[in-house]
Amino acid sequence: MIAxxxxxxxxxxxxxxxxxxxxxxxxxxxxxTGDLVLIVVIALALSRGAEWGAITGFAGGLTLDIVPPADxxxxxxxxxxxxAGYVAGLIRRETSTGPVGPLxxxxxxxxxxxxxxxxxxxxxxxxxxxxxxxGEFGVRLGIAAGxxxxxxxxxxxxxxxxxxxxVPARERRRVAP
Amino acid sequence: MLKDLGTPARSAFRSAGTPLRSAGTPxxxxxRRTVLVLVVLACLTLIVLDAxxxxxxxxxxxxxxxxxxxxxLESTATxxxxxxxxxxxxxxxxxxxxxxNEKLQRANEDLTRELNSSDYARNRATELDKLLKLAPAYTxxxxxxxxxxxxxxxxxxxxxxxxxxxGVRVDMTVLNGTGLVGRVVRTTQGTATVLLIGDRNSTVGxxxxxxMALGFVSGRGEVxxxxxxxxxxxxxxxxxxxxIVTWGSSGNAPYVxxxxxxxxxxVTPNEGSxxxxxxxxxxxxxxxxxxxxxxxxxxxxxxxxxLKPTTPTPKVSATEGKGN
Numbered sequence: 001m002i003a004x005x006x007x008x009x010x011x012x013x014x015x016x017x018x019x020x021x022x023x024x025x026x027x028x029x030x031x032x033t034g035d036l037v038l039i040v041v042i043a044l045a046l047s048r049g050a051e052w053g054a055i056t057g058f059a060g061g062l063t064l065d066i067v068p069p070a071d072x073x074x075x076x077x078x079x080x081x082x083x084a085g086y087v088a089g090l091i092r093r094e095t096s097t098g099p100v101g102p103l104x105x106x107x108x109x110x111x112x113x114x115x116x117x118x119x120x121x122x123x124x125x126x127x128x129x130x131x132x133x134x135g136e137f138g139v140r141l142g143i144a145a146g147x148x149x150x151x152x153x154x155x156x157x158x159x160x161x162x163x164x165x166x167v168p169a170r171e172r173r174r175v176a177p
Numbered sequence: 178m179l180k181d182l183g184t185p186a187r188s189a190f191r192s193a194g195t196p197l198r199s200a201g202t203p204x205x206x207x208x209r210r211t212v213l214v215l216v217v218l219a220c221l222t223l224i225v226l227d228a229x230x231x232x233x234x235x236x237x238x239x240x241x242x243x244x245x246x247x248x249x250l251e252s253t254a255t256x257x258x259x260x261x262x263x264x265x266x267x268x269x270x271x272x273x274x275x276x277x278n279e280k281l282q283r284a285n286e287d288l289t290r291e292l293n294s295s296d297y298a299r300n301r302a303t304e305l306d307k308l309l310k311l312a313p314a315y316t317x318x319x320x321x322x323x324x325x326x327x328x329x330x331x332x333x334x335x336x337x338x339x340x341x342x343x344g345v346r347v348d349m350t351v352l353n354g355t356g357l358v359g360r361v362v363r364t365t366q367g368t369a370t371v372l373l374i375g376d377r378n379s380t381v382g383x384x385x386x387x388x389m390a391l392g393f394v395s396g397r398g399e400v401x402x403x404x405x406x407x408x409x410x411x412x413x414x415x416x417x418x419x420x421i422v423t424w425g426s427s428g429n430a431p432y433v434x435x436x437x438x439x440x441x442x443x444v445t446p447n448e449g450s451x452x453x454x455x456x457x458x459x460x461x462x463x464x465x466x467x468x469x470x471x472x473x474x475x476x477x478x479x480x481x482x483x484l485k486p487t488t489p490t491p492k493v494s495a496t497e498g499k500g501n
Contacts, residue, residue, distance in 0.1 A: 021324040022251040031328030031400030031464060051212045058216045066236065066243040068370045069326045069334035071362060074236040075223030082216045117329055124331065127228055131331040131377040133398050140329045
């Protein structure tokens with residue numbers, strides 16, 4: 001069961017990376033594309049908790065760092081998405097007496113986008129990457145957050161539903177009462 | 178029983194029926210934090226290892242492997258993007274379409290779709306055609322853009338589907354039918370990463386077409402790809418409407434000469450120093466790059482002759498199949 005879940009998560013991340021780098025860029029709004037990988041990471045964190053968020057965030061972010069056309073220092077997206085995933089997992093735990101509502105999910109996505117973009121830009125600034133432009137940061141964050149919420153409406157229920165199918169029987173029994 | 182009293186957190190957790198694992202127990206918290214710390218440390222290690230680019234990064238093999246896996250995936254996804262392209266075109270035409278009769282539109286839907294796809298193929302053929310016209314004397318490898326860096330990562334890079342196997346090397350010029358696109362910064366077997374001229378890391382030597390004055394074109398990092406242009410000669414002043422071409426580097430790397438870059442749209446004097454900075458609108462729209470050519474061979478005649486290419490166009494049908 002665990003192997004199946006890990007396999008599923010890996011599959012989700014690979015599809016997300018591929019779609020984000022080559023398909024979503026064609027329907028970018030002012031150049032900003034949806035962070036599909038972030039959305040998948042948040043979905044995994046919401047359904048499995050903070051550890052999963054951190055680890056899948058690291059894996060997904062690292063893939064984004066090394067898959068072309070990435071040309072920045074590797075590890076920046078990995079760090080950003082890992083922490084965003086961890087925080088999303090924490091939110092899930094604190095409200096975990098029931099499933100997180102739609103508004104909660106949307107807020108989590110906005111928070112995750114903010115955290116990840118901020119960390120990505122901040123590490124860029126620390127490394128003296130000349131391409132980071134804080135003047136543009138706010139605008140791009142706003143567009144990205146809106147885009148991500150739209151994407152999350154489709155992706156998060158799908159991922160959570162699929163993962164819910166492979167929850168072990170013993171955990172399902174505990175949730176039921 | 179006694180054990181339960183000793184661990185109130187756990188007993189409360191059980192009786193309340195809080196779902197899932199040991200999420201709230203001290204052990205769960207400790208494990209979670211350990212995972213977080215490990216992941217963050219791993220990230221920082223990666224960043225530190227990869228930041229020293231001069232020493233040869235240990236992440237390089239990873240990049241190669243990732244490109245090997247994701248290159249074909251991105252290629253496939255790109256060839257499936259025609260519906261997406263059509264979708265975007267439809268949004269652009271929304272205003273016009275609204276005015277049209279809805280019934281007619283529905284009746285013509287199949288026809289429209291057919292038309293869109295033939296337009297797509299025709300556009301690609303014209304692009305290749307223009308490519309040949311622009312730089313007839315260079316040996317070029319045509320390629321398609323299969324991945325684009327997103328604006329929120331502040332990277333202006335694209336992936337193309339040609340790599341070392343096609344003769345593409347680092348520091349080769351990339352152009353398309355309308356002008357200069359960028360240069361190759363990273364290659365793998367089947368893909369290459371191109372740094373666009375609009376990136377803040379990019380500087381290209383540019384020559385004013387009108388006066389032959391030399392200067393440097395640098396990217397601003399904006400989505401539209403707007404560029405800054407500074408002349409070497411501080412007294413010279415570019416005029417609005419002047420066109421700029423590359424002046425080329427020795428050995429044709431990283432930029433060959435005579436490729437159109439863009440046109441001057443405004444000129445502002447530098448504050449607190451001599452000279453002036455011109456704003457340049459590039460000929461190439463960075464959001465709409467599709468078919469590009471990588472200059473893989475030297476020019477057959479002197480570079481100065483490249484400013485006004487007039488070679489008759491051969492048919493492109495032989496090269497057109499490449500991208501598909």
